[in-house]
Amino acid sequence: MAIEERDDRAFMRDFHTPGTRAYDHALDISVMIWELMQEQGLSKTELARRMGISKSHLSNLLNTQPNMTLETIAKFELALGVEFKFSFVPAPAPLAEAAVEDAPASKRA
Numbered sequence: 001m002a003i004e005e006r007d008d009r010a011f012m013r014d015f016h017t018p019g020t021r022a023y024d025h026a027l028d029i030s031v032m033i034w035e036l037m038q039e040q041g042l043s044k045t046e047l048a049r050r051m052g053i054s055k056s057h058l059s060n061l062l063n064t065q066p067n068m069t070l071e072t073i074a075k076f077e078l079a080l081g082v083e084f085k086f087s088f089v090p091a092p093a094p095l096a097e098a099a100v101e102d103a104p105a106s107k108r109a
Contacts, residue, residue, distance in 0.1 A: 022067055029073070029084075030062045036080050050079035 037047060048058040052075070061072060073084050 026068055029068060029076075033062060033076055033080070036082060040080065042080075047079055051075045 036042075037044075044055050044058050044062075048055045051058065053061075061068060076082075077084050
């Protein structure tokens with residue numbers, strides 16, 4: 001095994017924890033929401049009003065919230081008139097290998 005492959009797996013194991021992945025997903029969702037707001041010409045004030053939350057709460061959700069709930073995502077859907085699609089896709093090789101290495105021995109195939 002090449003040193004680069006070991007380094008990739010170690011990186012994925014160290015930096016792709018559930019917490020960091022949740023934060024990455026929240027950032028992705030925030031970017032999508034900002035893009036939809038721009039497309040629709042919506043201000044944060046108007047989006048917050050449509051969602052029934054304060055503008056500061058909306059700012060926190062869009063800027064610092066790594067654990068958006070499904071209910072929050074549903075509020076965004078209704079306020080923006082969109083449907084959020086969830087899907088699972090195969091992980092890149094280093095991430096998938098790190099997951100197998102981290103699994104308990106009884107769960108490994």
